[in-house]
Amino acid sequence: MNLILHSETAPKQTAAPADAALGASVGEGLSERQREVLDAVLKLMVAEGDGFSVAAVARAASCSKETLYKWFGDRDGLLTATVRWQASKVRMPKLPEDRLTRASLETALTGFAQSWLTVITGDLSIALNRAAVSHAGSGKSRLGEIVLTNGPIAMKQRIEPLLEAGRTAGLLGFEDVADAFRSFFGLVVADTQIRLLLGEDSHPDHAEINAISAQAVTKFLGLYGRG
Known part of the structure; x- marks a missing residue:
């Protein structure tokens, strides 16, 4: 398995840090379409391991590579967003409004x-x-x-x-x-x-x-x- 992107590089003018797409709250900061893309990445990893390309993600999610670069930046940005999206599925306990017992x-x-x-x-x-x-x-x-x-x-x-x-x-x-x-x-x-x-x-x-x-x-x- 190879995590390095073949010969693909992100266009500098469209690349953006993953945080820009994620916002303050991972789940709330992502659009439904972005969540679909990240779920496609997760499914690819289950099926093929980590040796997938951005082109494969684009095909699986029915979107362009340019869109992926715009939303998530480079390869690491896409992986970071994917990991954060998966981690956000852990429901966090809310502190009680009244006194904690x-x-x-x-x-x-x-x-x-x-x-x-x-x-x-x-x-x-x-x-x-x-x-x-x-x-x-x-x-x-x-x-x-x-x-x-x-x-x-x-x-x-x-x-x-x-x-x-x-x-x-x-x-x-x-x-x-x-x-x-x-x-x-x-x-x-x-x-x-x-x-x-x-x-x-x-x-x-x-x-x-x-x-x-x-x-x-x-x-x-x-x-x-x-x-």
Whole structure:
């Protein structure tokens, strides 16, 4: 598999950073047509791995290469937008408008864990991560860096406000929010993603994901819960 675009280069006058297309909120910042294009990229990665060209994306999405360059910039811009779009499918917990309680904290953490596991154990995420791992350290592609930045690191940044709110409310006790997130990550994801990346065919179903999430949150609160 090869992440380098054959001989295609983006026209400088139409190239734009991925952020310009994504806006402040990944999901809300994309038009329906742009989402269709990024879904086409994800499907190509499932079917063919990462060795696809911009021309193949254009054919699959029934749009021009010029449009792809205008929306997403270069190859890395397209990959970044694709990874961010997939990551945006993880539903983020909303902080309660009134005082945070242990029950509402547990509900929010469990909902996030369920959504996170559902996304990362799906075929699309597995294809993305396999492609990233296949070139890790090779210098051939930035996909690994893109996945890391917009995967675990982005999830940490998005869940931190809930963890901090729990600490402020006296429901959680930790010195470093990064340490708390690492514990949460380990309990929720555990070895599930690794097994799938290594070829295990048995994806957890809805009931299993709910059970794993509930158990992970119970253990997390056992470690960090207060009051």
